[in-house]
Amino acid sequence: MSLFGAATTTTPATIANNTQGDLSKDVELTSPPEDSISDLSFSPQSEHLAVASWDNKVRIYEISETGQSMGKALYEHQGPVLSVHWSKDGTKVVSGGADKAARMYDLTTGSSQQVAAHDEPVRCVRMFQAPNAGEMLVTGSWDKTLKYWDLRQQQPAATVQMQERVYTLDVCQGLLVTGTADRHINVINLASPTTIFKTIQSPLKWQTRVVSCFPDATGFAVGSIEGRCAIQYVEDKNANMNFSFKCHRETPSSGIANVYSVNDISFHPTFGTFSTAGSDGTFHFWDKDAKHRLKGFPSVNGSIPATGFNRNGNIFAYAISYDWSKGHQSNTPQYPTKVMLHPIKEDEAKPRPVAKKR
Structure with a gap:
């Protein structure tokens, strides 16, 4: 069986009390x-992976069944690239960057073009299926706006004003969620894309780092710079099902906890379970329902900025590179910059069976 083939099964005896994961089979991207x-x-x-970098480039890799990788394409922005996403049919890659632009690369033609513009850096991009309008692009920027783009037109189809700079956004089915500065979280029903369905203050007390929608679009997870995650x-x-928990922390012998960003x-x-990854250089798999x-x-x-x-x-990719969480003085030439591919074993990400009550 290939390294990245079907998920490996384990026996109940193996699962019992075995919460420590193994990195020994992980493969480095070339x-x-x-x-x-x-x-x-x-x-x-x-099995293609797009990677965005502060070197102004987006690289696209092909991953083989054995976990080996080969560079397939590369295109550039005029500044650091901050976000990358795929079209539903897998033929196009979109990206947003500090050059205040979003670009689209067509894998069939090998060409890229600018498809969106903002007044400030484009922090987030997502492709989504718009009701009765086909596939569209949504961009979130530090200019405090969310813009929707029909890629056949040069001007945005619509603009939604946000309270603050957009730091993160995600889309799943008809759900769009943005996280901005000052801990605002906006929920949008894409059936009415220009109307904010609900605005809440993040349940986490510190700056929002990431929002990620549930696969069934019933909710979302929030990660903050202070080692916490909220569901x-x-x-x-369903408000009684909301909760938050601590993660990406360590308590040394001094008893004073070191707290790290959830990046x-x-x-x-398929399982609906999720991962968190942080500035502490660890990642974890969680079952929110249990x-x-x-x-x-x-x-x-090394810090993990993206996963x-x-x-x-059956593959979990995680990037290792400096995330500036400790300031410029910790960014040394020796700091690693790489992407690792982790083969998923079934017990790692599959929800635990619910114990039957006697």
Whole structure:
């Protein structure tokens, strides 16, 4: 069986009390970016991975069944690239950057073009299926706006004013969620894309770093710079299911906790479980329904700024590079910059069976 083939099964005896994950089978991506990695995204149709970097480039890799990788394409922005995402059919990659632009690369023609513009850096990009309008692009910027783009037109189809700079956004089915400065979280029903359905203050007390929608679009997870994650449901009737928890912290012998940023949250495409990754150089898999940690992995000896599962959920990619969480003085030439591919074992990300009551 290939390294990245079907998920490996384990016996109940293996699962018992085995929450420590294994990194020994992880494979390094060839020819990684030359500067810090900001985002990565798997194709929804094939084993291709797009990686965005502060070296102004987006690289697209092809991943083989054995976990080997080969560079397939590269295109550039005029500034650091901050976000990357795929079209539904897997033929196009979109990206946003500090050059205040979003670009689209067509894998069939090998060409890229600018498809969106803002007054400030474009922090987030997502492709989505718009009701009765086909596939569209949404961009979130530090200019405090959200813009929707029909890629056949040069001007935005619509603009939505945000309260503050957009730091993060995600889309799943008809749900769009943005996280801005000052801890505002906006929920939008894409059936009415220009209307903010609900605005809440983040349940976490510190700056929002990432929002990520549940695969069933009933809610979203929030990660903050202060080592916490929150699970939030959209509908008020499910408010009793909302909760938050501490993660990416360590308490040394001094008893004073070291707290790290939660940099990314990724949901498994079939199991609905999720990962968190942080500035402490660790990632963990969680079951939100059971409020349980499935696996915790040892430090990878560098901050993890971005993560993602592939379309089948049998590969977990995580970037290792400096995330500036400790200021410029910690950004040394020796700091690693790479992307690792972790083969998912079934017990790592699969929800635990619910114990039957006697």
